[in-house]
Structures are given as structure tokens and as C-alpha cells.
Amino acid sequence: MVFIFRTLFAAKELKKPRNYLRSKFLDSVRLHVKGGTGGTGLPKFGGLGGQGGCVYCVGKEDANLKTVMGRHRGKTVSAGHGEDSRKTKIVGNPGSDVRIEVPLGVTVYREDGKVLGSIDKEGETVILARGGPGGTEESNFLGRFGQAHHIRLDLKLIADIGLVGFPNAGKSSLLKAISRAQPKIANYPFTTIKPNKGIISYKDLRQISIADLPGLIEGAHINVGLGHSFLKHVERTKILLFIADVQGFQLSPKHPMRSCLETVLLLNKELELYDSELLQKPAILAVNKMDLPGTEDTLQHIKEAFRDINSVLDTMPEEVRPENVICFNDIIGISALTKGQSIEDLKQLLRKRLDDLAEETDPNIVHPSKLFRQSKALVRERGSKVT
Ligand SMILES: Nc1nc2c(ncn2[C@@H]2O[C@H](COP(=O)(O)OP(=O)(O)OP(=O)(O)O)[C@@H](O)[C@H]2O)c(=O)[nH]1
Ligand SMILES: [Mg+2]
Known part of the structure; x- marks a missing residue:
């Protein structure tokens, strides 16, 4: 009896969806879309058939691809057909459009790999399938079929x-x-298996978005661990924030123990193998867990190593050496667990680097603190001329 109950209970447990399968994050969806057929014209009165409706997608901040998938999986997304021309209505009404809400950062690909467009801003639209034109004299009053094809919505955060x-x-x-995000944290590797996004808020209401990705390990480019395909999500970020455990990392007793500096170089190497362009982005290195005793020396060692990394590189094992070493704008020690001043310093640093970057890419934008410094210097200069 006990055995039967246990078996039934176990079967019930198995049916429960596992949390990670319930995750809202999905970064690629394939759909079949079809524009509406144009209506037929009326030859006797020269009537025009209505235009077939279109299927299009529109950018929405809080949309996600999982909802799109749930709504349209296994079905053809079809727009309405154009109305036929009638004796009482010479020009037929156009067919109804279908609107699909997608998150920002989506690129639309056609089956043959052609890019149909991308959605970067709220309200931006891309037509997925055009409706066919209605029948006119030129088309012998016959409406045309709308476009029909498979498309792929690919999300890069x-x-x-x-x-x-x-x-x-x-x-x-x-x-x-x-930030206010509540990601899962645990003392084992690969706790995060899907990207998370959080918002850093400042006292003056400025907001900066930050994306947390699954862990990367050596050999990720040959699909070790979770692979490195999720690195596509850093392609569209402005600054890379490297986080390294000051104690280093060892995946299992079978794997080699990597020091903190080695893990940074290995990250550099994996990024390089994914896309060497990523190394051109501004980067900050945060050495974490500085609350642990005796870690100050490691941080100093890393700072010194990056002052002349090429000479240090020769002393490192061959498998950790990247072709090109990333140039960190800052190296900072933090403790994510105890929060405190180090996190506040990092927060201000991220903001400063973003402002510098905005200024570099658009000279019309001037950093407010720089404006303040400039005006102070001007006042001083004028004051000295008067005296
Ligand atoms: N002592 C100390 N422990 C920390 C600190 N930051 C994180 N930890 C611990 O390190 C472990 C891993 O933390 P996570 O935040 O899950 O690490 P992660 O990089 O997101 O890991 P993955 O999602 O697996 O890639 C947890 O047990 C944390 O409590 C820190 O500043 N000091
Ligand atoms: Mg994590």
C-alpha cells in the first residue's frame, strides 16, 4: 500500500513543471506568417478590390517572446483578406492587419537569412508579411495573394x-x-541559465540597465558548460563588466584550478573566439569577494599584471593566453555580498564610463560634471583678468 502511494506521489511530482522550464526568457522564435489576399475588383463598374492585410510586429518594452510563442506556436499567423468590390461598394475595404508585440532588441530574419528589419525602440514596426494588392483593371480585376513565409524573431538584449x-x-x-532584480543565487556553478536584466537607479532618477548572463568557462567556444551562444546578448551592450572571483575557479576536482588572473584571461579568450570585436568595447574588471581575508594582495597583483600584461602573459600557461588582451578602463575590488561602499563606488564608476562614452560617440553631449568644471575654470579666468 505504502509502495503504491509512493509511486503515485512520485508520478505526480514528475508532472510538476520545473522552474527553469517555466522561465519567461526565450531568445529565438520561428513563425509562419501570411499576408491577406487582395479582394476581387468588379469589371462591370471598374471596382477595386480591397488590399490584403499585413502581419507586422511592433516593439513593446514589457513584451516577451515566450508570449508570442504561446499565442502562435504551430499556427500560421494570417492577416485578413481584402474585401471584394460590390455593386453597392465599388472600392472594397482592406483586410485587417495582425499586430504582434515583441520585446525591444528583436531582429527579424527571413528563411533565406535576409534581415527584414530590427526593433530597437518602443512602437517601432517591421512588416513580416505584406498583403496582396486588390484587383484592378491592370490585374484583370483579380486580387493577388499576400506574402507567405517562415520568419525568425531573434532577440539580443x-x-x-x-x-x-x-x-x-x-x-x-x-x-x-x-539593482532591484531578484536573480537566483547559489553556491554552485551555472545557477543562472538564462539572461536577466536589472535597472540601476540613481538619486537623480537616472537609470542604467544591466544584463546578467550565465557563467562562461574555458572551452565555452566548443560548447563546454552552457557554450557561448548567449554572448550574443552582450553584442548590444555599451560596456562590458567582467566579474572575477578573487579566489579563482575550479569546475570540479577533475578540472585545473584557475587563479583569478587566469579566469580573467580565459574570459578574454572566450570573448575573442566568439567575436573579437567585443574586445573593442569599454571594459571594467570587478574583482569580487574582497570581504574574504587575505584577498587584497591578489587584487594588487592583478592591477600590477595589467599594467604590463604582455610580459606577464609569457609566464602564463599556453591554454589561457588570448591573442589580444583586453584593455580594462578600470580594475576595482568589490564585495557583492556585503554591498557597502565598494558597490556604491562601482555604481558611480559605471555611470561615469557611460557618460564618457556618450560624449565620445556624440560630441554634442557634454557630461554635466565637465560642464561644471568648465564654467568654474571660466569664472576663475575672468576673475584673474579683473584683478
Ligand atoms: N564571500 C562572498 N561570497 C559571495 C560574494 N558574491 C557572491 N558570493 C557567493 O558566491 C556564490 C555564487 O554567487 P552567484 O551570484 O550565484 O554567482 P554567479 O556568478 O551568478 O554564478 P552562475 O549563475 O552560476 O554563473 C553564492 O554562494 C554567493 O553567496 C561576495 O562578495 N563575497
Ligand atoms: Mg548567476
Whole structure:
């Protein structure tokens, strides 16, 4: 009897959806879309058939691809057909359009790989399938079929900051410490398996978005761990924030123990193998878990190593050496667990680097603090001329 109950209970447990399968994050969806057929014209009165409706997607901040998938999976998304011309209505009404809400950062690909467009802003639209024109004299009053094809919606997160690091380095802990996001944190590798986005808010209401990604390990480019395909989500971030565990990392007793500096170089190498362009982005290195005793020396060692990395590189094992070493704008020690001043300093640093970047890419934007410095200097200069 007990055995039967246990078996039934176990079967019930198995049916429960696992949490990670319920996650809202999905970054690629394939759909079949079909524009409406144009209505027929009326030859006797020269009537025009209505235009077939279109299927289009529109950008919406809080939309997600999982909802799109749930709504349209296995079905053809079809727009309405154009109305036929009648004796009482010479020009037929156009067919109804179908609107699909998609998150910002979506690129639309056709089956043959052609890019149909991308959605970067709220309200931006891309036509997925055009409706056929209605029948006119030129088309012998016959409406045409609308476009029909498979398309792929591919999402690349748009965030100001992208977090990259080995598993367990404290990426999610940092996201939690710096924003209101509530990511899962645990003391085992690959706790995060899908990207998360958080918002860092400042006292003056400025907001910066930050994306937490799954952990990357050596060999990710040959699909070790979770692979490195999720690195596509840092392609559209402005600054890379590397997080390294000051104690280093060892995946299992079978794997080699990597020091903190080695993990940073290995991250560099994996990024390079994914897309060497990523190394051109401004980057900050945050050495985490500085609350642990005896870690100050490691941080100093890393700072010194990056002052002349090429000479240090020769002393490192061959498998950790990247072709090109990333140039960090800043190297900072933090403790995501205890929060405190180090997190506040990092928060201000991220903001400053983003402002500098905005100024570099658009000279019309001037950093407010620079404006303040400039005006102070001007006042001083004028004052000295008067005296
Ligand atoms: N002592 C100390 N422990 C920390 C700190 N930051 C994170 N941890 C611990 O490190 C472990 C891993 O933290 P996570 O934030 O889950 O690490 P992660 O980089 O997101 O890991 P993955 O999602 O697996 O890639 C947890 O047990 C945290 O409590 C820190 O500043 N100091
Ligand atoms: Mg995590």
C-alpha cells in the first residue's frame, strides 16, 4: 500500500513543471506568417478590390517572446483578406492587419537569412508579411495573394552594461546588490541559465540597465558548460563588466584550478573566439569577494599584471593566453555580498564610463560634471583678468 502511494506521489511530482522550464526568457522564435489576399475588383463598374492585410510586429518594452510563442506556436499567423468590390461598394475595404508585440532588441530574419528589419525602440514596426494588392483593371480585376513565409524573431538584449564572468563569480549577487532584480543565487556553478536584466537607479532618477548572463568557462567556444551562444546578448551592450572571483575557479576536482588572473584571461579568450570585436568595447574588471581575508594582495597583483600584461602573459600557461588582451578602463575590488561602499563606488564608476562614452560617440553631449568644471575654470579666468 505504502509502495503504491509512493509511486503515485512520485508520478505526480514528475508532472510538476520545473522552474527553469517555466522561465519567461526565450531568445529565438520561428513563425509562419501570411499576408491577406487582395479582394476581387468588379469589371462591370471598374471596382477595386480591397488590399490584403499585413502581419507586422511592433516593439513593446514589457513584451516577451515566450508570449508570442504561446499565442502562435504551430499556427500560421494570417492577416485578413481584402474585401471584394460590390455593386453597392465599388472600392472594397482592406483586410485587417495582425499586430504582434515583441520585446525591444528583436531582429527579424527571413528563411533565406535576409534581415527584414530590427526593433530597437518602443512602437517601432517591421512588416513580416505584406498583403496582396486588390484587383484592378491592370490585374484583370483579380486580387493577388499576400506574402507567405517562415520568419525568425531573434532577440539580443539591449542593455547599457553586460556582466561576464565564470560561474559562481557573483554576477547575480552583484545584480541583486546594485539593482532591484531578484536573480537566483547559489553556491554552485551555472545557477543562472538564462539572461536577466536589472535597472540601476540613481538619486537623480537616472537609470542604467544591466544584463546578467550565465557563467562562461574555458572551452565555452566548443560548447563546454552552457557554450557561448548567449554572448550574443552582450553584442548590444555599451560596456562590458567582467566579474572575477578573487579566489579563482575550479569546475570540479577533475578540472585545473584557475587563479583569478587566469579566469580573467580565459574570459578574454572566450570573448575573442566568439567575436573579437567585443574586445573593442569599454571594459571594467570587478574583482569580487574582497570581504574574504587575505584577498587584497591578489587584487594588487592583478592591477600590477595589467599594467604590463604582455610580459606577464609569457609566464602564463599556453591554454589561457588570448591573442589580444583586453584593455580594462578600470580594475576595482568589490564585495557583492556585503554591498557597502565598494558597490556604491562601482555604481558611480559605471555611470561615469557611460557618460564618457556618450560624449565620445556624440560630441554634442557634454557630461554635466565637465560642464561644471568648465564654467568654474571660466569664472576663475575672468576673475584673474579683473584683478
Ligand atoms: N564571500 C562572498 N561570497 C559571495 C560574494 N558574491 C557572491 N558570493 C557567493 O558566491 C556564490 C555564487 O554567487 P552567484 O551570484 O550565484 O554567482 P554567479 O556568478 O551568478 O554564478 P552562475 O549563475 O552560476 O554563473 C553564492 O554562494 C554567493 O553567496 C561576495 O562578495 N563575497
Ligand atoms: Mg548567476
